[in-house]
Amino acid sequence: MFDRLRTERPYFATQLRPVCGDMLLPNLGLSASDCQMLKQNVHVVFHSAATIRFDEPLRVAVEMNVVAVRKMLVLCRTFRHLEALVHVSTAYANCDRPYIEETVYPPPVEPQKIIDVLEWMDDEILELFTPKLMGEKPNTYTYTKQLAEHLLVTEGSDLPIAIVRPSIVGAAWKEPFPGWIDNYNGPSGIYIAAGRGLLRSMKGESKASADIVPVDIPVNIMITVAWYTAIAKPKNILIYHATTGGAKPFTWGDISDVVNKSFKHTPLEGCFRRPNVAIVSNNFLHEYWTCVSHLFPAYICDIAFRLMGKRPRMVRLYHKLHRSIDCLKFFTLNEWHWANSNQYMLRQQLSQADQKIFYFDLHPLHWPTYIENYCLGAKKYVLNEDVSGLPAARAHMRKLQIIRWVFNSAVAIILWRVLIAKSQFARNLWFFIVGLVFKFVQYFRITSTMHKS
Template identity: 35%
Template sequence: MSQITQTGIVETLKDGTFLITGSTGFLGKTLIEKLLRSCSVKNIAVIVRSKKGLTANHRIANMFEQTFFDRLRKELPEYAKYIKVIDGDLENPSIGLTSSDHDWLIENVNFIFHCAATVKFNEPLEIAAKINVYGTENMLSLAKEMKNLKGFVHVSTAYSHCPRNEIKEQNYPAAITPENLKNMFDLKEELPQKILGDWPNTYCFTKAIAENVIFKSGNHLPISVFRPSIIGCTKSEPCPGWLDNMNGPSGIATGVIVGFIRTIPLEANKVTDMVPVDYTVNAMISVMWNTVHRYQGTYETNKEPKIYNYVSSVESPLTWGKYIKEMQVYYQNAPPFRSMWYRFNVFYTNIWIGMILRFLLHRIPAAFMDLLLLVRGKKTKLLKMYSKIESMMDLLYFFTTRQWTFDNSNTKELWLLLSEEDRSMFQYSFDKFDWNSYIEDNFYGIRKHILHEDISNISEAITKNRKLFWLHQLFIGFIFYIVIQIFWWLKSFIFYHISIIF
């Protein structure tokens, strides 16, 4: 392969019109912020549907009011003039576009980032398919009409083919075609659970099918497939530690540091493949740059969609054990004031042991607290909360007790093609990545953005945590005492009956 001679990322994307789906999601809003702040864009069109009584324009306006965009407002006060909000629904074959919006898109769009997806693991299959599979088909149909399209990046997941232990940067066959799946829905057939095969959830399953759609229907477009692993909080841009959800490891960590989750289905020595959201966005933008030049024929003749696995485990593996342990270090320095109990957790991998631990460490304390609430005339809630959180952890079991071998050759090769300037502005490499500082940012990000606590209450929180510690020790002592008493009662009972017999 000959050396690339094209311009850098900013110059390639300069004055371009972007279309972004999934713009109100964690990844989408981070992408918008970075493009506005770092690239001289002409327009960013976002397809958003009206939801919960809010119009598309209201949803985007509310999004930009978040503190996440403070840096953007300071550096680019006129950012709003670059945003074009389009009311649409990807589940609709025509995406629900008005004729004027449709015409504007096909005349003006140069770059598409298709980020929209339902990421719920327990989403009903028909809903997941409508969004993840048929939404992708609808976007491809629209893209084929566009007169000035230069690049299309489809965001998938590194776990789209998670039944495999080794996942390379190649297209794998899915368990079923979109056509056959649609026929089952049209016939109103009750879909058996076995249709998922070895896939653990409808999210990964439908993402695998969507990739097949890309290779079947998108091969005449300048398109690439981008597969990030577990997306975590920001590393540095626009600020360290920002996150707006409790998906994946951050959700587990939040439950642990507030003393709510005490037993976790997790194998400590397994690798958790986590990638910061700002690094992920930088990699996506780099992939777009590479896609544009690859399809211009600058240095490659093979036009098949290229796949990029974006993972951290190849260059810088992080185990679940290290992640939780480092979280505990920062917990000691700044425990959350909202903690309901002192941090205490036990890992398990055996389902039966897990059921016992849940009963002892979750259900019994929850039942006791619910009883106190009932006595005080308040609604019970703890048992329901534990039922919900344990269902979530059951969905994560497949990922917290296993690890995968990923190939990321295309992603590493892309990094080598970038100029020094682009590597600095669009940093995404995990070579010599500092996990300790990232986990620290993650902890304080959870404290600030999820628990809504700032550093001003640390002294007060430490005082409360000390009390919770001694209460925890007292409770452990009480349990130990009860166990000893039961043991001595059983011993006396057995010896008494033996003496009667003899």
Template identity: 50%
Template sequence: MSAESPEGRDLDEVGGEEEAAAAAGGQSRPTGDDMASVVEYYAGKNVLITGATGFMGKVLVEKLLRSCPDVQALYILVRPKAGQSMQQRVSDMMKCKLFDRVREDNPDFHQKIIPISSELMQPGLAISPEDQERLKACIDIVFHCAATIRFDEPLKHALQLNVIATQQLLGLAQQMHHLQAFIHISTAYANCNRKHIDEVIYPPPVEPKKLIESLEWMDDGIVLDITPRLIGDRPNTYTYTKALAEYVVQQEQDRLNIGIIRPSIVGASWQEPFPGWIDNFNGPSGVFIAAGKGILRTMRANNDAVADLIPVDTVINLTLAAGWYTAVHRPKTALVYNCTTGGINPFHWGEIEHHVMSSFKRNPLEQAFRRPNANITSNYLINQYWILVSHKFPALIYDLFLRLSGQKPQMMRIFNRLHKAISLLEYFSSQDWEWNSENMSMLMSQLTPEDRKTFNFDVRQLNWPEYIENYCIGTKKYVLNEDMSDIPAARQHLRKLRNIRYTFNTLLVVFIWRVFIARSQMARNIWYFVVSLCFKFLSYFRASSTLTN
């Protein structure tokens, strides 16, 4: 997957003059107090964040609190869960290691976080009338991060979370007395049925209102049957509903100042609050962990295709800068930012495979199933062969061992879940896209040198091998909660697995000899010929080495 840089122009030069940038984007010129820096802009502001307990939402909350310490308050919509109150969820979130740097600077940072009970699946987002009035009276900027990111989400559910909830939030935003910007987090793959994707809102595959009305009366079975025809040439309900949501947001551009952020595959942090922070198994993280554990041995992907990973802190820095720019310049039309790396600093799936394997051999995960050794292939038949030989066959043997030892078999179930997850990613790992990123470049040119450091989203500076190394270590430390001091023991475990593999291979050769070769004169002759040939080559190289010395 790839993104294209704008005509090869330098990122610092694109949109250089403020007047030119304003004219190109249809913005009105900023005046007076509007010329504040990004940090100064957020001082005293009340911010509403949806999806704040999710991966990107947490990073957004942390960045605002750390880099904009004078922000007035962060109102976050939180869904109470069974057995856990809204306050407990927020308290658990703030105990996360992600907030360690904020906690050091301001131990009372939690006082600026104000949770609002909400449920995206309910009418009006289930926000109480009192809380609605409170938000209408004080909110200055909205960051809408909440969405379902499950690729295989049933269409009705995805439509409710990604489209209808966005409509309802926009309705609330229109009633906010002091709102200056509404920033919507979309995805670079909302229009993945196109090969070249500009920073524009494309016509929706269907009118959202008509689709919502049509699905209201249908039962889940009917919706499931017609889903493939509805989503057409898009791979899943996620990309389909995110495209609809962009159109819904665009419809409000005459009433609200709107910015839309389109990140590609969001991965671990690059620099902030520390390298490699990640807290989930979603996307590439689960694949990396499966490969590091030696469970994943093969994956269908194009080695030469661009793996358009984007670090989460890069996305958040761009999001906050876009919030500032949208509020200050008040664009007449919604500005779209393709937040991608492929056209600016490309890295390929084959390179990722190499660096992930190398990293996990240097910093192995604890209790690996096998030594890390995954291979990428674009050939379907070869991939199926390796799934059978390297996944299913070992899983059957291991489950048999568990049964004989009185334990519950689990390995085949794990592999089935892994194959399902990888199959959902194949569409994105087997082809390329080209994204226009002129607005991302223009925004960078509008920042002061200090803001460029504080809110860095210049992916030209990204060192991929170093980033992948930190990413793999991050999965070990923050997702699996493994101690780095245990690495020597983990390396010893890998050596043990290597010895087991050598022993197994030796026994297999002996077995093949006894069963097939030793009983056939022709097979023995071929065997002796091959062995003698090998000895001749060894003798030749040894003699050449002696003469050279």
């Protein structure tokens, strides 16, 4: 199949052209001429269009993640040469289960019933009912992704469908470049916030596996799944998990350590503070560090901005950051296990040459190197910071370190002076420590004099 696709590629290049569409429009917003062109030429469809916002209103999430899938099924039935429809779901579509098999689980409510409800229910009432409808799902994204899978099984059984479920998609491992990333989605925005010294405490379980998968892994799996679906023609819809926890586990605590070290060695420009993010599972400690390390410095900075006649922005920035962290805490506090027999079977179907080209075996992955490349990629490709600016960024980091040392020393001296003034015990302890230091100095001088004589 790969050889056939390679030989036919020049033909397709002359026949196909980019088309514009919209998931929210009837017939996906495609013109009649576009539909005719697709009908005659398309053999393989990769459906990855979706809203990935966790806090998306249920109405929008259903329209984009469920109804649009039905529109895609209708469109694909018109394709005369369709050999594979690969739907990109998420490994967390069934995150209310600790162990997830390679099967489509039935949702608590049929997708059509949800669609019918949305037609008459207004937004205010829908917002109140959304938590009840989602059940144990943490957000509308995972909920609608499960609905979409069920719709594919019930309404697309006559089509050559396969489903790929990636976990948290991160920067590239190898292709197109190590560390390549072009957006703030997934962990990228969190890494950048940590690198700038903005994020100091994140709610999570440090010993839980962080199931981050490099973006080139699910891409290679999708291509291979399309090939296998076309040549093997499975009788049932097969599910393929693109996850790392089972094959190559790495914890959130491990990641935070590597991120801190990486951004200290290769700092971002214009950092707010030195990188020092910690994964905290205790509610009280997390709230404490949020107040002390996030909000208190933010209010101080905004006061300084106002005094300088500038617009305050740090408190607003931290509120936005906290909303993002709250959306992620369900995934950083919990751990899942996924079956991977279909992925293993798929790899066995490939020749040695194709396994190297369409790689998705994660055993050679070295996590610390990957995370370091990820941080560097965020600096280069997302923030567009040139490596030539590293000396200035490191000088700024040293300045922040000195400021931190001076501030901590000043606070310690002030607190100690307050204690000495208020507490007899503190004064006695101070004189005891000073006496010990004085005796040590005297002993050192006497010992040095005896050695010289």
